[in-house]
Amino acid sequence: MNKEKHFSSMGKSTRAIHSGKLADSLFGEVSVPIFQSSTFAFPSAEEGAARFSGESPGFIYTRLNNPTVNALEDSVASLEQGFGGMATATGMAAISTVFMTYLHQGAHVVSTDSVYGSTRVLLEMELPRFGAQATFVDTSDPEKMRKALRPETRMVFIETPTNPTMILTDIEAAAQIAHQAGAILVVDNTFASPYLQRPLQHGADLVVHSLTKFLNGHSDVVGGMIVAGDEENFKKIRRVLSLFGGTMDPHQAWLILRGVRTLPLRLERAQENARHIAAFLSTHPKVTWVRYPGLPEHPQYAIAQKQMDGFGAMISFGVKNGLQGGVTVMNHVKIITLAVSLGGVESLIEHPASMTHASIPRKEREEAGILDELVRLSVGCEDFEDLREDLDQALNQIP
Numbered sequence: 001m002n003k004e005k006h007f008s009s010m011g012k013s014t015r016a017i018h019s020g021k022l023a024d025s026l027f028g029e030v031s032v033p034i035f036q037s038s039t040f041a042f043p044s045a046e047e048g049a050a051r052f053s054g055e056s057p058g059f060i061y062t063r064l065n066n067p068t069v070n071a072l073e074d075s076v077a078s079l080e081q082g083f084g085g086m087a088t089a090t091g092m093a094a095i096s097t098v099f100m101t102y103l104h105q106g107a108h109v110v111s112t113d114s115v116y117g118s119t120r121v122l123l124e125m126e127l128p129r130f131g132a133q134a135t136f137v138d139t140s141d142p143e144k145m146r147k148a149l150r151p152e153t154r155m156v157f158i159e160t161p162t163n164p165t166m167i168l169t170d171i172e173a174a175a176q177i178a179h180q181a182g183a184i185l186v187v188d189n190t191f192a193s194p195y196l197q198r199p200l201q202h203g204a205d206l207v208v209h210s211l212t213k214f215l216n217g218h219s220d221v222v223g224g225m226i227v228a229g230d231e232e233n234f235k236k237i238r239r240v241l242s243l244f245g246g247t248m249d250p251h252q253a254w255l256i257l258r259g260v261r262t263l264p265l266r267l268e269r270a271q272e273n274a275r276h277i278a279a280f281l282s283t284h285p286k287v288t289w290v291r292y293p294g295l296p297e298h299p300q301y302a303i304a305q306k307q308m309d310g311f312g313a314m315i316s317f318g319v320k321n322g323l324q325g326g327v328t329v330m331n332h333v334k335i336i337t338l339a340v341s342l343g344g345v346e347s348l349i350e351h352p353a354s355m356t357h358a359s360i361p362r363k364e365r366e367e368a369g370i371l372d373e374l375v376r377l378s379v380g381c382e383d384f385e386d387l388r389e390d391l392d393q394a395l396n397q398i399p
């Protein structure tokens with residue numbers, strides 16, 4: 001880990017392209033090879049013993065570590081400016097591993113109310129079986145976060161921006177509140193990616209990612225990552241991850257590392273498209289409101305400016321005619337693909353009230369800000385004019 005400390009003073013694009021290179025190359029290869037091996041030979045019994053005891057850094061077995069996976073871990077840790085990364089099979093494996101590491105019988109979590117759906121279900125329905133409880137609050141309000149703390153609170157878990165409501169939490173304020181209570185702060189940084197937001201720099205202890213989204217960026221692999229800010233947390237989590245076994249496969253790591261190399265290029269382009277689309281939607285007669293952190297009317301515009309390097313490529317907006325209006329847009333887009341997930345080079349659209357969040361009772365859904373008319377758009381890297389025309393014709397199908 002942190003073999004490339006020397007890259008840490010370099011720019012984000014240089015790090016995205018060069019970090020996570022192997023220390024020793026066999027043939028001068030430029031791309032990191034895929035080490036498709038489940039186990040690694042020890043040159044001697046003594047060396048085998050030294051690897052197991054941690055005295056020697058060599059590889060043992062792919063569930064524990066693998067050179068290709070290690071390269072991806074170093075690359076994302078370098079982008080997040082953290083101590084070390086740990087790659088996981090999926091984003092949910094990263095999140096569940098963090099919960100399994102820090103929570104125990106009687107422990108309490110304060111979480112953003114509109115966290116990723118599966119995170120919420122895990123906290124609400126599964127963790128109580130192990131005796132841990134969660135309270136869900138609107139963490140964009142630091143007072144609400146503070147009031148939700150209990151003596152047994154071990155973790156504050158925030159997602160910023162949130163999915164699909166695009167609400168922001170002040171990371172620095174959340175870190176202060178968590179630390180004063182003796183809890184750790186974990187940030188799901190999937191929506192912004194480390195190219196736009198580095199929570200560890202604002203006081204967070206851990207960052208989790210679904211690499212499936214912007215970091216991989218091509219809608220073809222699933223994966224996750226935990227980045228720890230310091231060695232103590234890194235070691236704690238690595239142990240639990242190895243035991244629970246939600247680690248990553250080398251081929252998966254190689255594909256995602258290839259995606260990371262172009263993260264800055266993709267995100268710059270998608271973000272530029274998103275800025276124009278947010279402006280276009282704001283004046284469209286069939287659109288009732290637009291939520292994008294780069295619009296000055298966004299309720300946490302000041303926080304976005306404080307903690308983000310850019311406003312990202314995710315937009316949510318309301319359409320006329322409520323649920324039916326949303327369904328109409330879904331059924332008429334041609335270039336923009338009707339699919340869940342986000343962060344790929346292709347633009348994706350979805351309608352939470354009829355799809356991802358349809359199982360949540362309407363009252364609860366609306367309390368969390370997921371209104372019937374809300375449409376979520378993940379802006380890709382196509383030509384802006386084509387995206388604008390596609391949205392325009394689909395919106396105009398709403399009576």
Ligand SMILES: *Cc1c(COP(=O)(O)O)cnc(C)c1O
Pocket residue numbers: 090091092093116159163188190191209210211212213222223224
């Ligand atoms: C997709 C997503 C996850 C879960 O990641 P998987 O790779 O699907 O397991 C977690 N958090 C956020 C914000 C996501 O968008």
